[in-house]
Amino acid sequence: MAASEWRVRGIVRRMLPVLVVLTAIELGSGLVLDTFESTLLRYPSLLVLVPVTIGMAGNLGSILAARLSTAFHLGLLSFDPTDDRLAGNAVATVGLAVTVFPLVGAGAWALQAVLGGTRLSPTLVVAVALTSGVTLAVLAIAVTTLTTYAAYRFELDPDDVVIPVVTNVCDVLGVLVLFGVVRLFVV
């Protein structure tokens, strides 16, 4: 393990297959973005929301995954809906989304208004961000709990498996949810 672990070829050979699979998954969300490109180009405030929504969705998932993995390693977690640690972390995830996403929406609207002008009202952009954020928090909780549970059932180390899976799945969900919410509110 010691020798090949620090050789360029060993690192590339171990990581590249996983990276290619994750890239293929991410291209799926790229295709979804492509289908509403004309809406995004017409309303640039929504285009500004794209990277931050993807990033926040992945962050909410990966923070929760890291916390559940640690609790799991310490033997503090049971997969039961009444488990305090599971419930507390789920509540915190929704709380974080409710705090950060309205700020993100307001920030996206304000920056675009200053730099290039905007056709949407600030309330609408904040509503799009908040609705996407709360939906994503709920999905992130579901995906993270299921993936951590699957890792536990298949006796895999949650640190190796859960964080990359959750981060990339939440990225894709970020685009899908933003697409759905934009369809609901804007077009």
Add this chain to the structure above:
Amino acid sequence: MTVREVAVEAYRESIPVLLLSAAGGLFAGVVLGGMDAELERVAGLLVLVPALLATRGNVYGSLGARLGSALHQGLVEPRFSLADHRVNAAVAAALANGVLVSGVAAVLAVALLVALGRPSAPLLTLVGIALVAGLVSGVLLTIAVVSVVFVGYRRGLNPDTLAGPVVTTTGDVVGIATLLAATRLVLALGGG
């Protein structure tokens, strides 16, 4: 701990990183919002955006984690030197992975668009953009990750908690900015 105590602790520990990364994401969004002309001119460029951003996070987040673990184990010294073969190998592997996966993403994107009968820029244009953006963002993110992890470690901070936020905050900004620069370069060279 009660549900409330767990929730309050998780919230307090996570909010600073999330706010920092939201700020980074918004700046990335502003650059993307200003890229409308390029997005319209190069069909399929938007398809690459999530894949390229995720690759930056996956590759350079893992470089940070690898260096962090190695510092903890005493395998590498937190010094900027070209003589450390472990650091060199980790950096070279990250750059190779980052550039290769960016190229693969462009090839797959063109294949998918053609298969679905959707408009796509020529293969060479998108591959050229992806490789240039992959290389330039890789060099910048390597500098950011290695500097923050080494300097943080020397000041007594835990590199494990530093690498993640640095990559999530700078990764999106550097990822989109280099994508814009690479697109302009390839278009200027006649690849459009």
